[in-house]
Amino acid sequence: xxxxxxxxxxxxxxxxxxxxxxxxxxxxxxxxxxxxxxxxxxxxxxxxxxxxxxxxxxxxxxxxxxxxxxxxxxxxxxxxxxxxxxxxxxxxxxxxxxxxxxxxxxxxxxxxxxxxxxxxxxxxxxxxxxxxxxxxxxxxxxxxxxxxxxxxxxxxxxxxxxxxxxxxxxxxxxxxxxxxxxxx
Numbered sequence: 001x002x003x004x005x006x007x008x009x010x011x012x013x014x015x016x017x018x019x020x021x022x023x024x025x026x027x028x029x030x031x032x033x034x035x036x037x038x039x040x041x042x043x044x045x046x047x048x049x050x051x052x053x054x055x056x057x058x059x060x061x062x063x064x065x066x067x068x069x070x071x072x073x074x075x076x077x078x079x080x081x082x083x084x085x086x087x088x089x090x091x092x093x094x095x096x097x098x099x100x101x102x103x104x105x106x107x108x109x110x111x112x113x114x115x116x117x118x119x120x121x122x123x124x125x126x127x128x129x130x131x132x133x134x135x136x137x138x139x140x141x142x143x144x145x146x147x148x149x150x151x152x153x154x155x156x157x158x159x160x161x162x163x164x165x166x167x168x169x170x171x172x173x174x175x176x177x178x179x180x181x182x183x184x
Contacts, residue, residue, distance in 0.1 A: 004168065005040060006066045007059045011090040013052045018085050022054065025082050032074045033058060038065025053089070114178040122174055126166040130158055 014022045030042050038061035045055050060066035069075055114122075134154055142150045171178065 004164075005059055005061055006063055006093055007057060008066065009090075009092040010056045010058075010088065012054045012056060013087040013089050014054060014085055016050050016052065019049075021085060025078075025086065026054070026056065028081070029075075029078045032078055033069055035074075036060075036065065036069045036072070038062060039069070118178055122170055122178065123167070125174075126162055126170045130161055130166055134158055 026044055033039050033042060040059040040061060042056070042058040044057070047053060058069075060069060134157065138154055138157065139150075142153060145153070
């Protein structure tokens with residue numbers, strides 16, 4: 001099975017009077033990360049010009065590529081260069097369903113999230129065959145259990161299958177249909 005791409009969302013805090021330094025620091029980090037195998041992209045956004053918070057994203061092809069970047073001497077140097085004016089406040093790693101239909105979060109992204117009906121169709125295309133397969137293979141084994149226990153067991157079995165096998169394949173296959181370019 002192919003390792004999923006990993007997106008890291010970080011919130012950092014910096015004094016608004018040091019915006020030029022912060023932009024230069026972020027750009028330096030991007031330049032360093034671009035040279036690492038598996039690097040897929042990065043971006044940042046601030047709620048407004050007076051905000052202390054900078055929301056940053058970076059994405060790597062898999063966990064190993066991400067680890068190589070995060071443990072690199074280049075990244076350690078880059079992080080240390082911001083000591084005294086950048087405060088790290090939150091980190092979140094995403095590989096599952098939460099990243100499939102995320103709306104754009106950086107100024108560089110040219111795609112927007114697909115319409116809800118396309119998201120629903122995509123999920124149904126995975127959900128229907130997996131549910132049908134479960135009904136054919138599991139239901140006769142669970143028929144004597146009450147409905148709550150049957151549902152619990154089937155969802156415990158089906159959720160990982162949907163999350164790690166089926167939906168990544170379907171979203172990859174349907175990407176051209178799901179991708180909606182922003183207008184000019």
